[in-house]
Amino acid sequence: MIRFDDVWLKYRHQDRGPGALARDVLRGVDFKIPEGGFRWLTGPSGAGKTTLLKLIYLAEHPTQGRIDIMGTHAARISRRDAALLRRRIGVVYQDFRLLAHLSAYDNVALPMRLARRAEHQVHADVTEILRWVGLANRLGALPDELSGGEQQRVAIARAVVGRPKLLVADEPTGNLDDEQAGRLMTLITALNRLGTTVIVATHNHALVSAYPAPLLEMAEGRLTAHG
Amino acid sequence: MAKRHTDPLGLHSVLEDWMLPVLVAAMSFLAALAVAGALASTVLAAQWQNDTAAALTIQVPQPGAPDATGNATRLAAVQAALQTMPGVSSPRLLSADALNRLLAPWLGTDAAALGLPLPAVITATWNGPGPGDAIAAALNKPAPGTLAQTGVQWAARVTALTGSLQTCAAAVLVIVALVGGALVALATRAGLAQRRETIEIIHGLGAQDGDIASRFASRATALAVTGAAAGALLALPVLLWLAALAAPFSGPPQLSGLQHGLAGLPPALWTALPCLPLAAAVIGWSSAQLTVRGWLRKLV
Known part of the structure; x- marks a missing residue:
C-alpha cells in the first residue's frame, strides 16, 4: 500500500538562487505499510513527520529514493492520475485547511463534488458524517464562526467523507477534548477495520497507548523505530 | 439542505467584477471601430473603383x-x-x-x-x-x-489605399486581441495569487488542473463577454454618426441623418459586431486556461 525506499528530501533555499539546497529534512527513510494497516507516526517537533506525510499525500516529491502509494510509483505518475490518486487519500491537516468562504457543509462536500458524486449522495453522506462528528446543527456555519475544535472536526469529516483507501492525519486530536478525541479514534479505527490504511502523526502518547498499533518513530529526518 | 456553493474558488470576489469588463469594453470599442473602418473602406473603395475606372476623358486640341x-x-x-x-x-x-x-x-x-x-x-x-x-x-x-485618360490608374491607387487601410485595421485587431489576452492573463494571475491557498487545498483534495482552470476560465470568459458586448454596443452610436458623416459618399441623398447612418453601415458589420463578444469569449477562455495551467504546473 505504502512503500518508502531510501527516501531523501531537501528543501530548496528560495533566497540562494536556483538549485541551492538546505539541510536534509528526510534522510534515507525506508518502510512499508500493508493495505489496511494502521501506523502511529511519532517523534519530536522538527523530526520530519509532517514532511513524510506530505510525501504520502503527494504534496511533495522526494529529492532521492522511491515512493509507492497504492501500487503507484509516485514520481512517474501523470498529473491527471495524481489528482485521481489524491481523491482516494483522505488528509487531516494540522492547520485544518478549510476554505474560509465555504460553510462546514460545503467544505465537507468538496471532495465528493470534485469526484462528481451525485448531489443526493453528497447530501446524505455529508449530513451523516457531520452528525457523527457532532456538528449536525452547524452545517451552514463558516469556519470563522466555528471553534478550533469544531474546525478540526470539519476537517476530519472532509477527510473521511469519501471513504478513502488511505487516511493520513497530522495531529488530528490536537484541538479536541478527550471525548471528541475518543469519538474521532472510534471513527478512524472503524474505517481501518473496513480496509482503509491509516497513518496518524501525533504527540499524544496517551492516545497511542489507548489504541495500540505499530509505531513509526522519527528523529532528525530518520526513521528510528519501525514497529 | 445547505445550498450548493457553485464557486468554491470564490472567484466572484477575486476577479474584479468591473476592472476586466471595462478594459475589455475599451478593447472591443477599438475593435469595432477597426472592423467598421476596414469594411467601410472596402465598400467605398469598390464603389469608387467602379466609378473611377469607368471614367474616360478625352481632350481634343x-x-x-x-x-x-x-x-x-x-x-x-x-x-x-x-x-x-x-x-x-x-x-x-x-x-x-x-x-x-x-x-x-x-x-x-x-x-x-x-x-x-x-x-x-x-x-x-x-x-x-x-x-x-x-x-x-x-x-x-x-x-x-488628342489626349485620352481613363481612371484605371486612380482605381489602382484606391486599391492600394484600401489595402493599406485594411492592413492597419488587421494590425489594430491583432493588437487588440493580444492586449485583451494579456489583460485576462493579468487578471487571472492576480486571482490566482489571491486564492493560492484555496487552490492548493482543492488541488490537494484531487481537483484536476482542468477543473481549476475551467472555473477561472468560465469566470474570465463571462467578464470578457460582458465587456466586449458593452464595448460593441457603445461603438454602435459612434459608427452610426460616422456613417452619417460619410453618407454623401455612400448613401442615397434623400435619407435623414439616422437613416443615412443605418444605410451607410456596411451590411457585414451587423455580422461582425456580434462576433466581438464571441471573439472575447475565445480569447478570455484560452488566455485564462493557459495562465492557470501554467501556474498549476508549479504545484506538485
Missing part, C-alpha cells in the same frame, strides 16, 4: 481645325471615331458652360473671353480591358495631340 483627311473638323472626326470604338460608350461633349465651370477655379468664370486655345472635352464610359492607352493612339490619327 484645336477642335475646329481640319482633321488629317481635311474632310471634317478634328472634333467631328474624334466623335465619329468614338462612336465605333470598342469599349467606349455614351460619349458626351462638354458644353462651353460646363467647361467654364470646370476651369473657373483657375481661369475665372469666362475662360473663353481670355482667347485661350481651349480644347474640346468629351467624357465617356470605358468598359474595355486595360488602361485604354490604345484610345489615344487611335484618336491621334485623325486629330493629332
Whole structure:
C-alpha cells in the first residue's frame, strides 16, 4: 500500500538562487505499510513527520529514493492520475485547511463534488458524517464562526467523507477534548477495520497507548523505530 | 439542505467584477471601430473603383481645325471615331458652360473671353480591358495631340489605399486581441495569487488542473463577454454618426441623418459586431486556461 525506499528530501533555499539546497529534512527513510494497516507516526517537533506525510499525500516529491502509494510509483505518475490518486487519500491537516468562504457543509462536500458524486449522495453522506462528528446543527456555519475544535472536526469529516483507501492525519486530536478525541479514534479505527490504511502523526502518547498499533518513530529526518 | 456553493474558488470576489469588463469594453470599442473602418473602406473603395475606372476623358486640341483627311473638323472626326470604338460608350461633349465651370477655379468664370486655345472635352464610359492607352493612339490619327485618360490608374491607387487601410485595421485587431489576452492573463494571475491557498487545498483534495482552470476560465470568459458586448454596443452610436458623416459618399441623398447612418453601415458589420463578444469569449477562455495551467504546473 505504502512503500518508502531510501527516501531523501531537501528543501530548496528560495533566497540562494536556483538549485541551492538546505539541510536534509528526510534522510534515507525506508518502510512499508500493508493495505489496511494502521501506523502511529511519532517523534519530536522538527523530526520530519509532517514532511513524510506530505510525501504520502503527494504534496511533495522526494529529492532521492522511491515512493509507492497504492501500487503507484509516485514520481512517474501523470498529473491527471495524481489528482485521481489524491481523491482516494483522505488528509487531516494540522492547520485544518478549510476554505474560509465555504460553510462546514460545503467544505465537507468538496471532495465528493470534485469526484462528481451525485448531489443526493453528497447530501446524505455529508449530513451523516457531520452528525457523527457532532456538528449536525452547524452545517451552514463558516469556519470563522466555528471553534478550533469544531474546525478540526470539519476537517476530519472532509477527510473521511469519501471513504478513502488511505487516511493520513497530522495531529488530528490536537484541538479536541478527550471525548471528541475518543469519538474521532472510534471513527478512524472503524474505517481501518473496513480496509482503509491509516497513518496518524501525533504527540499524544496517551492516545497511542489507548489504541495500540505499530509505531513509526522519527528523529532528525530518520526513521528510528519501525514497529 | 445547505445550498450548493457553485464557486468554491470564490472567484466572484477575486476577479474584479468591473476592472476586466471595462478594459475589455475599451478593447472591443477599438475593435469595432477597426472592423467598421476596414469594411467601410472596402465598400467605398469598390464603389469608387467602379466609378473611377469607368471614367474616360478625352481632350481634343484645336477642335475646329481640319482633321488629317481635311474632310471634317478634328472634333467631328474624334466623335465619329468614338462612336465605333470598342469599349467606349455614351460619349458626351462638354458644353462651353460646363467647361467654364470646370476651369473657373483657375481661369475665372469666362475662360473663353481670355482667347485661350481651349480644347474640346468629351467624357465617356470605358468598359474595355486595360488602361485604354490604345484610345489615344487611335484618336491621334485623325486629330493629332488628342489626349485620352481613363481612371484605371486612380482605381489602382484606391486599391492600394484600401489595402493599406485594411492592413492597419488587421494590425489594430491583432493588437487588440493580444492586449485583451494579456489583460485576462493579468487578471487571472492576480486571482490566482489571491486564492493560492484555496487552490492548493482543492488541488490537494484531487481537483484536476482542468477543473481549476475551467472555473477561472468560465469566470474570465463571462467578464470578457460582458465587456466586449458593452464595448460593441457603445461603438454602435459612434459608427452610426460616422456613417452619417460619410453618407454623401455612400448613401442615397434623400435619407435623414439616422437613416443615412443605418444605410451607410456596411451590411457585414451587423455580422461582425456580434462576433466581438464571441471573439472575447475565445480569447478570455484560452488566455485564462493557459495562465492557470501554467501556474498549476508549479504545484506538485
